[in-house]
Amino acid sequence: MTGAIPVRIGSIVQEAPLVKRFRLEPLDGRLPDFSGGAHVVVTMLDGARGRRNAYSLVNPPGDPDRYEIAVRRVADGRGGSIFLHDRVRVGDILTVTPPANLFPLDWRARRHLLIAGGIGITPFVAMTAQLAALGAAFELHYAMRSPLAGAFADRLQQLHGDAVHLYAGSHGERLPIARLIADQLLGTHLYVCGPARLIDEVRATAHAAGWPDAHVHAERFDSARPGAPFTARLARSGRRIAIETDESLLEALEREGVAIDSLCRGGACGRCVTSVAACDGTIEHADHYLSAADKASGRLILPCVSRVRGDGLVLDL
Amino acid sequence: MSLTPRPGTLHLIVAEAGDGLASALALLDTAGDGFRAAARLLHTGEAPAGPAVTVSMPDEAALVRSLTPALARARMGTRLYLAGGAGFVARLTALALDHGFDHGMIETDVRSHGTRRVQCVHCKHVIEDVTGTVVTCDHCGLRLGVRDLYSRRLQAHLGVCILDRPAVAS
Numbered sequence: 001m002t003g004a005i006p007v008r009i010g011s012i013v014q015e016a017p018l019v020k021r022f023r024l025e026p027l028d029g030r031l032p033d034f035s036g037g038a039h040v041v042v043t044m045l046d047g048a049r050g051r052r053n054a055y056s057l058v059n060p061p062g063d064p065d066r067y068e069i070a071v072r073r074v075a076d077g078r079g080g081s082i083f084l085h086d087r088v089r090v091g092d093i094l095t096v097t098p099p100a101n102l103f104p105l106d107w108r109a110r111r112h113l114l115i116a117g118g119i120g121i122t123p124f125v126a127m128t129a130q131l132a133a134l135g136a137a138f139e140l141h142y143a144m145r146s147p148l149a150g151a152f153a154d155r156l157q158q159l160h161g162d163a164v165h166l167y168a169g170s171h172g173e174r175l176p177i178a179r180l181i182a183d184q185l186l187g188t189h190l191y192v193c194g195p196a197r198l199i200d201e202v203r204a205t206a207h208a209a210g211w212p213d214a215h216v217h218a219e220r221f222d223s224a225r226p227g228a229p230f231t232a233r234l235a236r237s238g239r240r241i242a243i244e245t246d247e248s249l250l251e252a253l254e255r256e257g258v259a260i261d262s263l264c265r266g267g268a269c270g271r272c273v274t275s276v277a278a279c280d281g282t283i284e285h286a287d288h289y290l291s292a293a294d295k296a297s298g299r300l301i302l303p304c305v306s307r308v309r310g311d312g313l314v315l316d317l
Numbered sequence: 318m319s320l321t322p323r324p325g326t327l328h329l330i331v332a333e334a335g336d337g338l339a340s341a342l343a344l345l346d347t348a349g350d351g352f353r354a355a356a357r358l359l360h361t362g363e364a365p366a367g368p369a370v371t372v373s374m375p376d377e378a379a380l381v382r383s384l385t386p387a388l389a390r391a392r393m394g395t396r397l398y399l400a401g402g403a404g405f406v407a408r409l410t411a412l413a414l415d416h417g418f419d420h421g422m423i424e425t426d427v428r429s430h431g432t433r434r435v436q437c438v439h440c441k442h443v444i445e446d447v448t449g450t451v452v453t454c455d456h457c458g459l460r461l462g463v464r465d466l467y468s469r470r471l472q473a474h475l476g477v478c479i480l481d482r483p484a485v486a487s
Binding site for chain 1: 323324325326327391392393394395396416417418419421422
């Protein structure tokens, strides 16, 4: 969370019924460059309440005058996307972190096969721009609920023509995952982003078909889920922090000024891993980072996504 | 290291006569029916007895001629298994890498009885079947010390010139 960059909302565009695209402009100077697949963490101040969500950058890399993010309105989330959709106006100031990329293209690939489900399209918008600019071979397969619901679908098809394949669930169209994976040039790398069940199916299919795991890349679109309140006690200072229903443990610690390093805020990168000294209840691990043994030990938690069911826990902080 | 069956849609098994072929046949023996149904074995030397689907080639050059179109047609999901001497495995690995394979798609079983493949770093000639730690390059004639470092890219140990200084007269 170092080096926060203040940005002004330059424009807000409705990309799909539930998806808005926000253009973020620097207050002064230039924005750091990024590569396709990168994200920023957006801090939203709602009164005294701070919310932080990670969003993929969807504009083509190489433009120091803007970042663009696409936000799907999640009605039952912790409220960050609702705040952006309903409360943020053109001209408002937010802060973002410098971009980080946990889903980069592998440039050793002879060909890139991109598979997106729903709002999982967002990292691929910048990735396809970068692939096209460099003349790399790629194909994008994008599943959406209906043609109307598919953010960026028309634009991507205009930009990349036959490389883009769309599948509308409302028309009975399904991603032909097995067929796509069965017939790819040797040296192809596969990238998948979307709901967990899509990622799991693509990964399992590719593995069973003999793809080395190093050729399969995934980005999950998880963020902290709301849950019952609990308490965190800090072992060294003895401070007690209450975690509300609609905030993550990480957000509560940040609200209280406790410095925790974090990067993806989605349980993927492990940057925010924190030692647990004791727990009065059960840790509900929601990350994809800790091993099964680590989770079972109860000694570690990723506060960006995981909560406690029970009274609370003592953190080794 | 014996060969381990991996998940895959096509298993190309390539073996050198002798221990390499024995390793390939052991792989086919231990793997399941699904693996055998998707497997092809190409090897040098005499055809083994038994029901395995094998293609026997008189020598390595003929084997390479037969294998190359299959490597060129290979799609993601093809797995390559190589068994034989260090030189055989190294040359076929290089051929596969040229066709877009990477090390993650190739299983190897080197049966070389203590011999090593050494590249002379000065003239780039590769000397096969080196047994000691000092060897004379049979291309440029330099005396080389064989380094323990193994280059996966070159598929060889590196041989670096060692100077033979005459003993100092006392």
